[in-house]
Amino acid sequence: MPFKTDKRMRLTVSLTMISVILGLMLSMQYKNMRVTADAQAKLPQTDPKAQYTAEQLDRIKDENKGLEEDIEKLNKQLHGLEKQAGDVDKNLAPEIRDDLTKYKIMAGLLAVKGPGITFTVDDNKKDIPADKDVLLYITHDSDLRMIVNELLIAGAEAVSINGQRITTTTGIVCIGTMVKVNNQRITTPFVFNAIGDPKNMINALETRGGVIEVLTRPENGRYLTITPPKQSPSITIPGYAGDFNGLKK
Amino acid sequence: MIWIPVIGLVLGVLLGFSFNLYIPLQYSSYLSIAILAALDTVFGGIRASLEKHFDSSVFISGFFFNTLLAALLAFIGVQLGVDLYLAAVFAFGVRLFNNLASIRRLIVNRSRPHEKNS
Numbered sequence: 001m002p003f004k005t006d007k008r009m010r011l012t013v014s015l016t017m018i019s020v021i022l023g024l025m026l027s028m029q030y031k032n033m034r035v036t037a038d039a040q041a042k043l044p045q046t047d048p049k050a051q052y053t054a055e056q057l058d059r060i061k062d063e064n065k066g067l068e069e070d071i072e073k074l075n076k077q078l079h080g081l082e083k084q085a086g087d088v089d090k091n092l093a094p095e096i097r098d099d100l101t102k103y104k105i106m107a108g109l110l111a112v113k114g115p116g117i118t119f120t121v122d123d124n125k126k127d128i129p130a131d132k133d134v135l136l137y138i139t140h141d142s143d144l145r146m147i148v149n150e151l152l153i154a155g156a157e158a159v160s161i162n163g164q165r166i167t168t169t170t171g172i173v174c175i176g177t178m179v180k181v182n183n184q185r186i187t188t189p190f191v192f193n194a195i196g197d198p199k200n201m202i203n204a205l206e207t208r209g210g211v212i213e214v215l216t217r218p219e220n221g222r223y224l225t226i227t228p229p230k231q232s233p234s235i236t237i238p239g240y241a242g243d244f245n246g247l248k249k
Numbered sequence: 250m251i252w253i254p255v256i257g258l259v260l261g262v263l264l265g266f267s268f269n270l271y272i273p274l275q276y277s278s279y280l281s282i283a284i285l286a287a288l289d290t291v292f293g294g295i296r297a298s299l300e301k302h303f304d305s306s307v308f309i310s311g312f313f314f315n316t317l318l319a320a321l322l323a324f325i326g327v328q329l330g331v332d333l334y335l336a337a338v339f340a341f342g343v344r345l346f347n348n349l350a351s352i353r354r355l356i357v358n359r360s361r362p363h364e365k366n367s
Contacts, residue, residue: 007303010305011298011303011305012253012254013305014294014305014308014309015253015254015257015291015294015295015298015308016253016254016256016257017257017309018254018257018287018290018291018294018308018309018312019254019255019257019258019260019261019291020257020258020260020261020264021261021287021312022258022261022284022287022288022291023257023258023259023260023261023262023263023264023265024261024262024264024265024270025261025265025280025283025284025287026261026262026265026284027261027262027263027264027265027266028265028270028271028272028280029272029277029280029281029284030265031265031266031271032271032272032274032277032280033277035271035274036274036277
């Protein structure tokens with residue numbers, strides 16, 4: 001009998017001891033799980049939609065990259081073909097070749113380089129007062145048309161907005177938050193490059209009552225941000241790569 | 250008598266919650282394996298006591314040895330990139346169910362002799 005109680009005692013003591021340790025481990029693990037669950041619960045609140053959008057953005061960026069590479073490849077091809085054509089022309093007549101180059105520049109097909117000006121047109125980023133119309137603070141397609149018109153009148157030989165060459169068939173049209181130029185969507189800030197007589201162009205833009213005043217002066221009702229036109233001895237404006245409203249090049 | 254280990258378990262849980270003891274999160278998986286091993290050992294002990302061949306030194310050494318071994322195995326598995334903890338989960342899980350089944354059978358058999366004798 002004493003032996004049996006002794007044995008039972010030892011059983012109980014060891015089982016109790018182990019139980020305490022097991023309980024300790026269990027509670028610690030439970031607390032750990034709670035911590036991780038809390039951390040996970042906090043994360044996804046902002047996640048799924050943003051993640052989806054981010055993924056889409058990544059995909060579109062990849063797509064864009066691929067398309068840009070395509071453009072580059074096709075441009076190279078085009079240059080090669082033009083060179084071949086030029087070689088053929090060489091055999092024909094130098095006047096015709098010169099004419100061709102001239103017409104290409106006039107049409108905006110060739111990249112051109114020369115003295116000119118550059119400036120940036122952007123929306124007003126400051127807080128807009130509640131009683132004012134937001135439309136007066138953002139850049140519109142009509143503003144861009146006005147500026148292009150002014151530049152061309154002031155003797156610009158080539159003009160580009162965000163790298164889009166203005167050609168004979170270039171339209172500038174609003175498509176919601178963006179502007180379509182040469183069928184390409186561009187958005188703020190709009191970087192203008194113009195080749196021509198820099199002084200003439202700057203004078204035309206900055207003259208009293210000129211386009212910059214009209215678009216930036218509050219007393220004229222518009223609040224755009226336009227950087228002062230900067231003169232540059234050498235500006236490169238890319239050629240136009242699309243077709244002319246269905247006309248094949 | 251039977252309730253003392255249960256009270257011990259509750260005491261352990263209370264201790265764990267009342268003291269601000271935390272195992273670093275990266276060791277959480279080792280702890281879970283260790284818990285599985287410990288559970289297995291405890292049920293093994295209960296089964297042995299029901300089968301009346303309980304040995305406290307075997308029980309206690311088995312508890313610590315199994316627990317540490319399971320954690321060590323999981324650790325080595327992580328170092329080697331082999332999911333060794335799955336082996337531990339499998340082995341201890343099977344043993345846990347075996348032990349529980351044995352305990353159930355023993356209890357059922359124990360309540361039966363009355364009917365047989367009468």
